[in-house]
Amino acid sequence: MVLNTPATDTPLGRGIKHIGIGKYGSKPLPPDLLAECRTALADPMSHPLQRGAFWGALLAKGPTPEERTLEELIGKGAFSHPTFFINKICPGLPDRLLPIATKLVRGGHLQVTEAEQLGDYLFGQSDCEVFRALAASILRVRHETNDEYLGLMRAAERTFSPGFGSMSCADRPLVQLAEPFDGVEHSYLITPLLAQFFQKRGYGAVSLVGRSGGPKFTLNALDLYMNLGCQFLQSNHELDTPLANYGWVLDQKALSPALNRWVERRQIIIKRPFLATLEKVLNPCHAQILVTSVFHITYQMKMAELALLAGFDGVIVLKRGLEGSLAPSTSRASGVLCAVRTPRGHLFFQHFEGDSPAFASFRTQTETEYDQPQALDNARLVRQFMQEGHTTDADFDNRVHFAHALYRRGLDWIEGQLR
Structure with missing residues (x-):
């Protein structure tokens, strides 16, 4: 109906x-x-x-x-x-x-x-x-x-397409990036620039994206990557060919038609069901580290626990990113929770707060809001930053630099625990 x-x-x-x-x-x-x-x-x-x-x-x-x-x-x-x-x-x-x-x-x-x-x-x-x-x-x-x-x-x-089975052909450890699929309505996404950051650290980056199930429908990571003209991953066998810039992008539609069918259901149900959380922690490419986000602080530990259940060795969970995205807030109490499962099976957790003195230079009094942000404009900013290291938007640049510093701190800790 x-x-x-x-x-x-x-x-x-x-x-x-x-x-x-x-x-x-x-x-x-x-x-x-x-x-x-x-x-x-x-x-x-x-x-x-x-x-x-x-x-x-x-x-x-x-x-x-x-x-x-x-x-x-x-x-x-x-x-x-x-x-x-x-x-x-x-x-x-x-x-x-x-x-x-x-x-x-x-x-x-x-x-x-x-x-x-x-x-x-x-x-x-x-x-x-x-x-x-x-x-x-x-x-x-x-x-x-x-x-x-x-x-x-x-x-x-069990609903994954045959190309996403038990094997991974990647020649390096993978980092999976996944933020809410409903995206943002008043800000720009920086996800490809985070993927580029992890690639420069020696990882392969895989960004999980999909159609928005709501309640937001303005701009999400799928829209952004489509405007960047990326080639979407169709099978884990493609992971043996390293991609420059921002790595691979996996659309939920290619991963699982069954999950994709739920998008229309979610729009009719209105409230965000279990899939809004679950789809971010699924690990179809057998990545070592998950980078994800939550808006509600009470769900930060839940996401970390679920990531470890899904087979990740480490996880970075951003709290209070802009509209729940992977872009940290520069005016609110943002920060990351990191968790690892060591080779001996021990679990360790560590918080890094965005309002600590080390990040003071990135802090602002307010957030810049954009009315109906467009994927084309977002893609232009991403390309410009990738090529020149800065853009014409000082707020965008500051947020990217803050994100790099914050995720660098988390990744350094995870790598230290997993050695």
């Missing part, structure tokens, strides 16, 4: 935005929106993904007495009887998924094997879109555990 109106404008879309915030901060539905959602849930023509996402967010949040009246649409006491609830809203769900579905509705956490089985269904071609959205919404609102991420990761890996 296709939505004829923007996903955020439907009654259920507005309801999802209101209650799908997370386990800390979700608010009750106001009476007028509750009434509109009741009508939409009773309408068989409302989008199944939005129905599932709404029900999942509501149950994970915990319905208020007023919101609990919505269970009348399913059957008396439906919220208290998960098996009955699932059979009513997902009548086509295979029997093997019923225990997992009821566990999610009850608020339970999945074991690795259960999450793996759920992932196989989520990435598959079966029909029950209501359940896909329900499961993604529940996981997102109550926050996914590392065991759940590991199971989903294993399922996602």
Whole structure:
């Protein structure tokens, strides 16, 4: 089914935005929106993904007495009887998924094997879109555990195209760069210049990119690399041919058609599901080090732990980059968390804060904002910096130099731990 109106404008879309915030901060539905959602849930023509996402967010949040009246649409006491609830809203769900579905509705956490089985269904071609959205919404609102991420990761890996199997033909250690695929709306990306930095340090750089699942749609790394005229990676066998400047770029569409199919679903579900995190830590090229970012500081350690679960030996996680990107903020409390797993299996973590005296020369009072930044302009700045070491934009130059200094500090520490 296709939505004829923007996903955020439907009654259920507005309801999802209101209650799908997370386990800390979700608010009750106001009476007028509750009434509109009741009508939409009773309408068989409302989008199944939005129905599932709404029900999942509501149950994970915990319905208020007023919101609990919505269970009348399913059957008396439906919220208290998960098996009955699932059979009513997902009548086509295979029997093997019923225990997992009821566990999610009850608020339970999945074991690795259960999450793996759920992932196989989520990435598959079966029909029950209501359940896909329900499961993604529940996981997102109550926050996914590392065991759940590991199971989903294993399922996602089974969807990789044949060219991204168990082998890597790279003649040097690889660094994988991955920031949120929804990109930015008020700033420029510096990702290719970071890739060039790691290449100069003797690594091969692989940038993971993909279409935006939202909520931002203005400019992302895929748009930037397309405007740079890059050649996209189609197989790990291509890693034996070193590329100059910014290394290789891997589009999610080439990596996994199953993951790529979720982009449209994510746009309809509205809230960022587990894939917004998972797609950044997948390691299809068998890289040694992951360089990634989070906006919410509470997720910084989570990203580091997931990177090590995904097989990386080291990880650099930037906090509070501009709009969550790999470009550090020069006015806010930015910084990196580094983590390694040594050859003996020991784990070590280290923070480097962007407001330390060593980085004082890069600090600014405010951030320069750009209205509707264009990929063509971003590509021009990247090319200019690569060729001349500076651009006509002093703010852009300062941010690149700050990023180089910050990531250099993190990489030096990681290399010291892995020796």
